[in-house]
Amino acid sequence: MSIFDDFLINAKTAVSAVGKKAEKVIDVSKLKYAEAGLQSEIGKKYQSLGEFVYKSYLSGEMDKEALDRRIEELRELNDNLESTRELINAQKNKVSCKSCGELVSADLKYCGNCGARLYSEDPTEEDGGEACADSDDTVCRDVERTVKEAAEDAAATTI
Numbered sequence: 001m002s003i004f005d006d007f008l009i010n011a012k013t014a015v016s017a018v019g020k021k022a023e024k025v026i027d028v029s030k031l032k033y034a035e036a037g038l039q040s041e042i043g044k045k046y047q048s049l050g051e052f053v054y055k056s057y058l059s060g061e062m063d064k065e066a067l068d069r070r071i072e073e074l075r076e077l078n079d080n081l082e083s084t085r086e087l088i089n090a091q092k093n094k095v096s097c098k099s100c101g102e103l104v105s106a107d108l109k110y111c112g113n114c115g116a117r118l119y120s121e122d123p124t125e126e127d128g129g130e131a132c133a134d135s136d137d138t139v140c141r142d143v144e145r146t147v148k149e150a151a152e153d154a155a156a157t158t159i
């Protein structure tokens with residue numbers, strides 16, 4: 001089994017895990033690792049495909065089956081890369097509960113794990129469920145900052 005297979009399996013496992021349990025939080029650093037591996041592998045495949053086409057051109061013979069196989073490999077890798085990036089983006093919209101530390105959707109007002117309020121109380125708040133349309137809203141700014149910090153944390157833990 002090649003390193004490439006490992007990355008592919010990681011990405012596929014992550015995708016299927018999300019499919020089974022949408023709320024399950026996936027380790028972003030693992031996703032980033034899988035993403036980097038996929039990108040590297042895709043780069044090599046493109047290079048290899050270029051050499052293959054070049055040599056085929058010079059020799060005047062094209063092994064159509066070999067070409068199909070290479071294209072199919074690349075397509076699968078690109079699909080996986082796309083899925084992995086979707087998962088990473090999904091994780092970025094999470095905040096860490098100040099009470100229990102669980103990563104939960106930034107859209108929620110209360111932690112789905114422990115029930116604690118996710119953002120500090122604001123007496124002027126009437127509808128915290130709305131998106132941050134009004135940038136003067138301190139709660140919204142808090143949310144945005146928390147989300148940003150979570151994303152930065154995730155990026156910082158990347159290998």
Ligand SMILES: [Zn+2]
Nearest residue numbers: 097100111114
């Ligand atoms: Zn909690």
